[in-house]
Amino acid sequence: MTPNPYLWLIPILPLAGAAINGFFGRQSSKRAITAVALTFCGAAFAVALFIAFRFSSEAAPYYFDLAHWLRSGDFHVDFSFYLDQLSLVMMLVVTGVGFLIHIYSVGYMWDDDGYYRFMAYMNLFMFFMLTLVLAKNYLMMFIGWEGVGLASYLLIGFWFLKDSAASAGKKAFIVNRIGDFGFLIALFLMIKHFGTLDFPALFAKIQPLGVETAGAGLLTAIGLLLMVGAAGKSAQIPLYVWLPDAMEGPTPVSALIHAATMVTAGVYMVARSHVIFERAPSALTVVAIIGTLTAIFAATIGIAQTDIKKVLAYSTVSQLGYMFMACGVGAFSAGIFHLMTHAFFKGLLFLAAGSVIHGVGGEQDMRKMGGLRRYMPITFITMGIGTLAIAGIPGLAGFFSKDEILWKAYSQGSWVYWLIGVITAFITSFYMFRLMYMTFGGDYRGGSEHYEHSHNSHGHGHGDAHGHDAHGHGEPHESPWVMLAPLVILAFLSVVGGWIGIGGRFEHFLAPVFQSAPAAELAHETGGEGANQFTEKLLMGVSILAAFGGWFFAYLLYSSKPQLPARIARALGGLYEAVAHKYYIDELYAVLFVKPLIDGSTEILWHGVDQGVIDATVNNSAVAAREVSDEVRHMQSGNLRSYAGWVAAGGACVIAYMVWMGIR
DSSP, X not given: OEXXXXXXXXXXXXXXXXXXXXXXXXXXXXXXXXXXXXXXXXXXXXXXXXXXXXXXXXXXXXXXXXEEEEEETTEXXXXXXXXXXXXXXXXXXXXXXXXXXXXXXXXXXXXXXXXHHHHHHHHXXXXXXXXXXXXXXXXXXXXXXXXXXXXXXXXXXXXXXXXXHHHHHHHHHHHHHHHHHHHHHHHHHHHHHHSOOBHHXXXXXXXXXXXXXXXXXXXXXXXXXXXXXXXHHTTOTTSOTHXXXXXXXXXXXXXXXXXXXXXXXXXXXXXXXXXXXXXXXXXXXXXXXXXXXXHHHHHHHHTXXXXXXXXXXXXXXXXXXXXXXXHHTTOHHHHHHHHXXXXXXXXXXXXXXXXXXXXXXXXXBGGGOOOTTTTOHHHHHHHHHHHHHHXXXXXXXXXXXXXXXXXXXXXXXXXXXXXXXXXXXXXXXXXXXXXXHHHHSSSOOOOHHXXXXXXXXXXXXTSSSTTXXXXXXXXXXXOOHHXXXXXXXXXXXXXXXXXXXXXXXXXXXXXXXXXXXXXXXXXXXXXXXXXXXXXXXXXXXXXHHHHHHHHHHHXXXXXXXXXXXXXXXXXXXXXXXHHHTGGGHHHHHIXXXXXXXXXXXXXXXXXXXXXXIIIHHHHHHHHHHHHHHHHHHTTOOOOHHXXXXXXXXHHHHHHHHHHHHHHO
């Protein structure tokens, strides 16, 4: 490892921007707020590029020990940062995509009264996310982990006067705490049995250990607990329910936190912990099963959603499932590859959705859109590129990473994973092209009445319109270039971002991190047996057919014969209703967990603690004081003989005490 004196600047710069805007933004102009937010975020990206350039020539992990933090006997934790090939990819994704979303936010949030708060929160999120990915030990990672949870809460509930936004923020915070509990227990086990949380030291102690093939052992327990934390942060079954509700936040928040960065933290943590998971095959199998089930489960829900952001939200949950499926079959490089390409095309899709929402005065229901390609040509083209990428159309970024995952699932995992992955790819292509046809195809289904309602119901700071359409346009309109420029850049990355994986280059780049991967696994891209090459090409052809098949059925149902979806919905009856209502999972959780906990906590806190302890203490103290004073007041009778008696009794007590002390 090589010390690098600049590494600490990358997370500290956004923190400085957050502090300046947070403390002084209320008194500053919006231009000054913008300059601070973009300058510090852009500077972090510039330093990241500089360090990446130097790293490419040296290819040795960097570290920077900022300070000694905790020390207790032989156990100590340093406040230190660490950069290897894995964290380099994450660092560039967070700073690069994050900077583009900051630029987009200038146009999107300019008219909001809380503009300075929003920019401060965005910079704060960048600090915590960079702390998470650059941490040199699990405790530093956990600080960043909790920090992005806090920033997510602040950003999801940014419009806190809106009940649904405030509730969504609380839901995200609480559900993530459930997962974080598992993560924390895993850290305790590491401290207890290995005496360190430092990545190099910890992994050096674990590597000599054998694979736990006979039942569950220590590493299996740690791996499962880590997966609990990852399931919460990365919205996997059963802790995925917070992410769709998080769409109540401003659209740039959806793009930054719930597409490009924060929700991928769980995938990053599992990949970083690959030394543990590779020696705990049972835990790795759980990762694969949860990821595979989440991928297809969330994809089916996306079919029937009509809110443009909700479709993308369930798509995010599904794509995260793909990443976990890759990690679960030991293809950590493929999972990180898809994480990177997903940041490009899903960030693009969310920002394009925000451009649509901006252009139609705050409307998010796709049934009230249509025909927008004539009004928003640049948004249409860029969102179309993002759709082609996520659908897995050959030549775009999503095709390369998704195909890599499917091949790894087949060759290193099971054909069942591959089959479910292909079905999920078909469904993904279908609901994304459904979104495109409903939003941009046909004729515009909105109108002046819709716009008037939109402006009245989505007031300044209370909804996703937040005063964007201040000019009172009676029809949809294109977004300003401060919002479109990031779309164009992300569209370009969504096209070429997957090309770096051709020939196994991306996998070879990450090979020093995942050293335990067998050499044959790393070599299959550049050669291998002819039978394997034939099988891989055959499976690639199937996945391509799935992508085009989903496109075809979306065209058939939502462009060629738009009357069919309503007929199919009526024919399916209860099944369609179940999918449209997200299988009633939220309602089920409310009955099984939320209501009993609220009622139980009400019983304990109100009747037990509040009434039984707090109120009882105050009330009984008053009663006791009244009763004692009532008894004492009888002593003040005004009767001299009574007073003389009390004096004599007191004197007798004093004499008795003196005699007793004298005897002793």
